[in-house]
Amino acid sequence: MKHLLKKIDREKNKIEHFIDSMRDFFSKTHDQSERNNRLEVFDTLLLLATYAQADELENEFQSVLPLQERGEAINYLCQELREINGFCKGSFSDEHDVYKDLFSEIKFPTAEKKQAVRNLLSATITELIFEKTNTPSKGLGAS
Template sequence: MNTELQVKIAFQKNKIEQFINQMRKILSTTPDAIEKENRLEVFDTLLLLATYADSEELEKEFQRSLPQYETDNTINYMCRQLREINGFCKCSLSDEHEVYQDLFTTITLPSTRAKHSARELLSETISKMIIETTNAAHTYQITPSR
């Protein structure tokens, strides 16, 4: 794997980490400790779900877990980001997606196999980071793939 590809994948990972930190900060802005805990638990659950669920399952969980799913701007933003994370983790986004296009520029001979490998590496990197960030590895005794 080339260094430029590693750098671009690390950049995407950092963007998602920033999103997670930003959402946790927003969701923590309540004086009610129980409400804060509930909000963060729902977010972590949706975040983990985005790593493995199909898009329909994720959408159903949005509707079930988020009562203001379609009317609140912050929730809409969070859902858009989670959909994109889901697309990366499930490798279900089009090759035309801007992030993939950027990754593919690092591949000397962009064969189907090379593109698939880049997509898989991005998926694995993001999934592992989310599992570690949500403490799911400890809670559920998951060993992230290396």
């Protein structure tokens, strides 16, 4: 169990690094109004990634992200948000590399145990995002 929690913490740290690096990137926008807008859009997309269906998230990308700026940073942003969404919604298969790594720590990996690990990873990531966006978890109906 100790190794499993360490691995979940490692995944949390990767996502925290992503959030911090994107915030740093957007904070370098020269125009104050545009900087605030980009940070607000980022926080909104982060929160959306915790609960939306994948197609809803994709629609939001199309709606709020500038089409003319579809460079490396935007592609990276979208890919990471898709991954966060997959973990928070538990929509990835058992064959996803992160799940395979986490499940390797379970002695007898039953469907119930795997689901418990998925739920723990989802809750850990969701709580991190709530903290990073200053969103009270009770305010969104989270348990």
